[in-house]
Amino acid sequence: MEMTDEKNIFSRAEEFMQLFKKGADFTQELLKENERLRFKVVQLEEERRLLSSGGGSDKAVAELNKKLQNLEQEMQKLLERYKAVEAENKDFANRYLEIEHENNNLANLYVASYQLHSTLDFKEVLQIIQEIIINLIGAEMFGILLLDEKTNELIAVATEGVDKEEIPLIKIGIGTIGSVAKSGENYFIQEIKPFTRFDPVAPIVCIPLKIKEHVIGVIAIYKLLQQKPKFSELDYELFTLLAGHAATAIFSSKLYSESERKLTTIQGFINLLTK
Structure with missing residues (x-):
C-alpha cells in the first residue's frame, strides 16, 4: 500500500510534465497558425486595395471582402483557443509546482523514515x-x-x-x-x-x-x-x-x-x- 502511494505521486508528476509539454507544443502551433493567418490577411487587404484603385469589379471586391471576413473570424477563433490553452498551461504550471513540493516532502519523508529505522531506541x-x-x-x-x-x-x-x-x-x-x-x-x-x-x-x-x-x-x-x-x-x-x-x-x-x-x-x- 505504501509503495503504491509513493508510485502514485511520482506517476502524477510525470503525467503533469507530459501534459504541460503537450500544452506548450500546442501553443507554439497556434502561434504559428496565427502568424500564417495574419500574413494571409495582409495579402488579401493588399489585393483589395489594388482592385479598388485599379477599378476592379464589384463582384471581385465583394468576394475578397468575404474572404477577409472569414479569415478574421478564423483568427478570432484561433485567439480564443490560444487564450484557453494559455489558461491551461498556467494551471499545469501551478500543478507542476505543487507536484514539486509534494516530491520534496516525499523525499523528506524518505530521509525521516531512514532515521526512524536506523535506531532501536x-x-x-x-x-x-x-x-x-x-x-x-x-x-x-x-x-x-x-x-x-x-x-x-x-x-x-x-x-x-x-x-x-x-x-x-x-x-x-x-x-x-x-x-x-x-x-x-x-x-x-x-x-x-x-x-x-x-x-x-x-x-x-x-x-x-x-x-x-x-x-x-x-x-x-x-x-x-x-x-x-x-x-x-x-x-x-x-x-x-x-x-x-x-x-x-x-x-x-x-x-x-x-x-x-x-x-x-x-x-x-x-x-x-x-x-
Missing part, C-alpha cells in the same frame, strides 16, 4: 516521529498514543503542545480516538475551525498505527501550526505513509527494549546463581 523513535509530524505535517498540538493490550486502553506516550497527563486513558471503541483504534480507519474532521480550546477526545485528525491489520496505537492531532490553515492532498498520503513507517519503528523498538530488559533480568539471575 524507543525514546529516539518517538522523538523522530514528533519531528516528522511537526515539520512535514505542520501540526502544533498532538499526541502519540499506544495500546495497552492487557487493559485495551490507549495511553499517551509522547505529546507536543500539551502535557501527556492532559490526555486521559481511552478505551478501545469509545469516542473518536477509540473508534479509530478499533476500526483501523483514518479520521479527518470535515471542516477545520479556528482553535478555541484543547479537547483531548476531539482531535481534528486521528491516524491508526498499524502492523498489517493490527493496530498498536494512534496519532491524534488537535491543532495545526498558524501558517497551515488546512490539510493538502499530499498530507493525507503522508499520513498513511507515516503511520506505516512509525508503527513498524515503534513496534521494533519496543520489542528490542523488552528483549533487552529480559536479557538483563536473566543475566542478573545467572550472576546471582554463579556467585
Whole structure:
C-alpha cells in the first residue's frame, strides 16, 4: 500500500510534465497558425486595395471582402483557443509546482523514515516521529498514543503542545480516538475551525498505527501550526505513509527494549546463581 502511494505521486508528476509539454507544443502551433493567418490577411487587404484603385469589379471586391471576413473570424477563433490553452498551461504550471513540493516532502519523508529505522531506541523513535509530524505535517498540538493490550486502553506516550497527563486513558471503541483504534480507519474532521480550546477526545485528525491489520496505537492531532490553515492532498498520503513507517519503528523498538530488559533480568539471575 505504501509503495503504491509513493508510485502514485511520482506517476502524477510525470503525467503533469507530459501534459504541460503537450500544452506548450500546442501553443507554439497556434502561434504559428496565427502568424500564417495574419500574413494571409495582409495579402488579401493588399489585393483589395489594388482592385479598388485599379477599378476592379464589384463582384471581385465583394468576394475578397468575404474572404477577409472569414479569415478574421478564423483568427478570432484561433485567439480564443490560444487564450484557453494559455489558461491551461498556467494551471499545469501551478500543478507542476505543487507536484514539486509534494516530491520534496516525499523525499523528506524518505530521509525521516531512514532515521526512524536506523535506531532501536524507543525514546529516539518517538522523538523522530514528533519531528516528522511537526515539520512535514505542520501540526502544533498532538499526541502519540499506544495500546495497552492487557487493559485495551490507549495511553499517551509522547505529546507536543500539551502535557501527556492532559490526555486521559481511552478505551478501545469509545469516542473518536477509540473508534479509530478499533476500526483501523483514518479520521479527518470535515471542516477545520479556528482553535478555541484543547479537547483531548476531539482531535481534528486521528491516524491508526498499524502492523498489517493490527493496530498498536494512534496519532491524534488537535491543532495545526498558524501558517497551515488546512490539510493538502499530499498530507493525507503522508499520513498513511507515516503511520506505516512509525508503527513498524515503534513496534521494533519496543520489542528490542523488552528483549533487552529480559536479557538483563536473566543475566542478573545467572550472576546471582554463579556467585
